[in-house]
Amino acid sequence: MELDVKVLQEKILSLKKERKALILAHNYQIIDIQEIADFVGDSLQLARQSAEVSGFDMVVFVGVKFMAEMASILSPTPVYIPDPKALCPLAGYLDAQKIRGKKKEYPGVPVVVYVNTTAEAKSEADLICTSGSAVEVVESLGVDRVIFGPDAHLADYVRAHTSVEVIDIDERGHCYVHNMFDLSMLIELKEEYPDSIAIAHPECPIEVQEQADMVGSTGMMARTVAESDAKVFLIATEMGMIHQLQKRHPEKTILPMYEGAVCRQMKKHTLEKILDVLVNLPSKNLVTVPEPFVPHIRKILEKMNKLRGQGPATRVKVES
Ligand code: SF4
Structure with a gap:
């Protein structure tokens, strides 16, 4: 028998206290999950939050696997993922061999990888x-060229905002969700809402980025909607973010540029699976990273976290 959402949320909140568990959730999770999380944010904000865990015995990380892996490297406590099969397909574009091939082709050119990569791929990166931090990270190297992957649209974003030459590791690399947006969607909505602010995620195709009023991570979108006087926002990112923004700002109109932009992998997590982790602590849900990769990845994650990037994760309270 399916439990009512409120009943499930209450059970999770009570067990969370008992277990001394911290729940971190990505912006693309459904609102029911965001409501029981201690922190909701983008991957940079959640990586920072993981590094600052204190006073908890475990972390439940509700996002795709590579994010949970980063949390497990940075967090002093064990990290569990509600559904270990929540994998990001973008990460599948890069393996260590491909990166080594590019390094051979461009000797001495540093490698920057997007967090949406496997631990093995990260182990090859500088x-x-x-x-939210791509431009700053690339510029922090102080070089003329970088090797970059796996997202070719994010690479375009970096090209548009720096003078650094960006060499794609795989030009085909893309997020299937953000690749759904096209310029006609933006133009049509802008015609209908001329006073709106259009914000696109940098994983969107470059022509969408170029015509949007702003481009940035989900963390930046949250801040912009909160701080701007505009009444209508057109958002090009995953639908979980749209629901969250609308719930936080009922006085504003948040319109998705495309309602079909749903990440099936992020949505594998459910309240039932979170409850199961808290009740049973299943070993299959414990997140681990192969030991040989850990010291290098920790070092480069800590470097990334030290850069300014974008603001802190936001706390979301459950409404009674
Ligand atoms: S939205 Fe795209 S990049 Fe993010 S987890 Fe889903 S597939 Fe990966």
């Missing part, structure tokens, strides 16, 4: 970036 630095890691999130969408």
Whole structure:
């Protein structure tokens, strides 16, 4: 028998206290999950939050696996993921061999990888970036050229905002969710809402980025909507973010540029699976990273976290 959402949320909140568990959730999770999380944010904000865990015995990380892996490297406590099969397909574009091939082709050119990569791919990188920190990370190297992957649209975003030459590791690399947006969607909505602010995620195709009023991570979107006087926002990112923004700002109109932009992998997590982790602590849900990769990844994650990037994760309270 399916439990009512409120009943499930209450059970999770009570067990969370008992277990001394911290729940971190990505912006793309459904609102029911965001409501029981201690912190909700983008991958950079959640990586920072993981590094600052204190006073908890465990972390439940509700996001795709590579994010949970980063949390497990940075967090002093064990990290559990509600559904270990929540994998990001973008990460599948890069393996260590491909990166080694590019390094051979461009000797001495540093490698920056997006966080949406496997631990093995990260182990070949000189630095890691999130969408909120990509430009800053690339510029922090002080070089003329970088090797970059796996997202070719994010690479375009970096090209548009720096003078650094960006060499794609795989030009085909993309997020299937953000790749759904096209310029006609933006133009049509802008015609209908001329006073709106259009914000696109940097994983969107470059022509969408170029015509949007702003481009940035989900963390930046949250801040912009909170701080701007505009009444209508057109958002090009995953639908979980749209629901969250609308719930936080009922006085504003938050319109998705495309309602079909749903990440099936992020949505594998459910309240039932979170409850199961808290009740049973299943070993299959414990997140681990192969030991040989850990010291290097920790070092480059810590470097990324030290850069300014974008603001802190936000706390979301459950409404009674
Ligand atoms: S939205 Fe795209 S990049 Fe993010 S987890 Fe889903 S597939 Fe990966």
